[in-house]
Amino acid sequence: MSLLQRLLGGKSDPREALRPLWHRAVEISREPAWYADCGVADTVAGRFDMVTAILALVLLRLERDGECRPQTALLTELFVEDMDGQLREFGVGDIVVGKHIGKLMASLGGRLGAYREALAERGDTALEDAVRRNVTLAEGWTPKPLAAQLRAFAVSLNEMATTDILAGSVPR
Numbered sequence: 001m002s003l004l005q006r007l008l009g010g011k012s013d014p015r016e017a018l019r020p021l022w023h024r025a026v027e028i029s030r031e032p033a034w035y036a037d038c039g040v041a042d043t044v045a046g047r048f049d050m051v052t053a054i055l056a057l058v059l060l061r062l063e064r065d066g067e068c069r070p071q072t073a074l075l076t077e078l079f080v081e082d083m084d085g086q087l088r089e090f091g092v093g094d095i096v097v098g099k100h101i102g103k104l105m106a107s108l109g110g111r112l113g114a115y116r117e118a119l120a121e122r123g124d125t126a127l128e129d130a131v132r133r134n135v136t137l138a139e140g141w142t143p144k145p146l147a148a149q150l151r152a153f154a155v156s157l158n159e160m161a162t163t164d165i166l167a168g169s170v171p172r
Helices: 003-008 014-029 032-036 044-064 066-089 094-120 125-134 144-158 162-166
Strands: none
Touching (some): 014 044, 014 066, 032 144, 044 066, 044 125, 066 162, 094 125
């Protein structure tokens, strides 16, 4: 919502209700255990990979609840807004920021598909393959520990009430 809209009393931004969930997803993705215990590279690429992995798992959980489509769209908009700001901080100019956002959205979409398919499988091989393709790991690490932790996180999300998730009350 723009400053002008706030000053003139315009409609409130519907994304605001989901901002706590977005912040919680980012907070979870930054937890040191992903990097120290699971081997995610502590780089810009590795951190982006974890943000998209956690966001993808949250979106997949909300996807199960057919009434959450508007919220998943708004949560994705918060992702775009945040990534836009991050790109600008890195010095990406107005002329090409849209192109970069398009690539980031394609990346998120691809990961949603990969994690959706992998989590549907009983064993961990498919999820390990998805992690291998979609997460930058530190040298010498295999995807196995991260795949196990992502599956555990997905299971914990599946056990939660949708209202709690939408409120941002997501434990790790």
